[in-house]
Amino acid sequence: MSIVLWSLRRVGAALLTLVGVSVLIFASVRLMPGDYTDLVLGPLATPEQRALVVAESGLDAPIVEQYLRWVSGVFTGDLGYSFVSNVSVAEEFATRLPVTGMIALVTIVVTLLVGIPLGFAAALRSEGSAGATGRLISALGISLPEFLLAGLVVFIVSTLGLGLSVGGFAPFDVDPGRFFSSLVLPIVVLSIGCVAVVARNTRDAVMNVLVEPHVQAAVARGETPGFIVRHHVLRNAAAPILTVVGALVAVLLGGTVIVEFVFDVPGMGSYLQTALGRRDYAIIQSAVLLAAIVFVVASLLIDLVANALDPRLRLTGGSRR
Template sequence: MRLLSWWARRALSAVLTLLVVSVLIFAAARLMPGGFAEVVLGPFASPQQRAAVAADYGLDQSIAVQYGRWSAAVLGGDLGSSMISGEPVTAEFLLRLPVTVELTLLGMVAAVLFGLPLGVHTALRAGGRGGWLGRLVSGFGVSVPEFVLGSLVVFVFSRYALGLTIGEYTPFGENPWDNLRTMLLPAAVLSVFAISVTARTTRDAVLNVLVEPYITAAVARGASPRSIVLRHVLRNAAPPVVVVLTTITAYLLGGAVIIEYLFNLPGVGSYVVQAVGRRDYAVVQAGVLLAAVVFVLLNMFADAVVGVLDPRLGVSSRRRRG
């Protein structure tokens, strides 16, 4: 019963969070300098022409009325239509979603395959040369902004023929090899920060576990280092790593906006960026709201996984929040 009550509170908190996000993004979109009518008609349009465009799209009504109509439509499953193309926003997102999902998945795979082993190795070699190199790699990845590294990669691979494609996109279903050649570089740039954060978090978690009494007891029993790492260290160090990986997933979805724009990928992120420049309110509002939904769901998923990995954390967390 206590668990059910805790999940009910989490669901209520998620709903309230999404409600606040929807209000903020709706107001922020309309407070941006230069409205939709100015962008569509240009700077030399007459006030009568601008008023006519605003009336056609319902922008002459109060923000409260516009928000009420939009929120009612969203609750009914309708994200609206693009004010530029007239196409349903849901259809446009579904068309571009595979690009963003593939880019995010490749970044997550890189974070798991490289970040986790690097973090464990750095922690186990904390006093040696391997630990120093691991900290250096993690620090470099965290400190270099994505747009700087991405711009450098675009310049180098555009200037020299190095076998990978820049500025073109081929769907995976049409040609898997050409698709990977297109997605490899943007995924690599996107994953640098994820690998660094995963490695650093894993290192700290493993170091905290290594000083626990049960590790000393396992060493005293004569257990092999491999057995201690696999049976005791990794499982007990997993909860903070899982939380960070779910947070990184949301970060990768947000970071895909910059990467898609730099590498000219037709994903959801680049579509929303273009919509901001065009003041296409329906697309901007839907994009931010969906990103918030994904972030909230990932946080709830992380809570569930951490509770399974270490029931003590789930119980203590529920008691604190209860």
């Protein structure tokens, strides 16, 4: 299969996935238990008052018309208005997305700089202290939930100080110093789990490559360990590592709810949590769709890069994950 045809099939599959995901998101939001009119008007509201609120929010239109209106608005950048606060969802996203994006970006950089070398060390020195240390760190990082890590970090900072503080967020244009300092602790908490996941997957990927016949042949030819790692291991182990990193990008953009809530950071996660409590459909469906788009696009880019690194993936129709 040619690389152009393979890439076009991947892009087409990604587009179909997004269409299906948008339908599921739209349907799931409207099947959620509870009604936002109960939160806005209270339990003593009359049927006439409820009907008026529903009509003003456009929820009295046919369901297909509501879906098409939402999708067309997504393409034009019009995500609608919050049913509760009547604030533009796009404007709120423009304010909060850079905060979550900064957290995700720095976390991914830290993960790559720490997790991949740690995984390589654990695989190449699996019998030594480096391998044992890498396995221990990975196990601890994966097993500890984010809310426990966040609470532990808050306790340490509150007890020891360390020049950091919980909360005190300020926009970048108001106080750049406070903006970056308020993101340090969320990044630390998220990086621990991400480093553990990447290190574990890197170790497994490298160890799987080390037992392949072409690596054994390189050892038999007398090639140096450094040459073998650079020319035989790195490229073949890159595909599963990239897959994990791509998934983490999507998770970080859409799943930082707990960390943002604990450290009082006004990002996308905390915004989505508030919208879920209010049954604010416009915010929920747009935020979840954004996370889905990031995940699908990241997966597509990872597939394309992995295919460039290992053309054998076109023959198997998948990726070495």
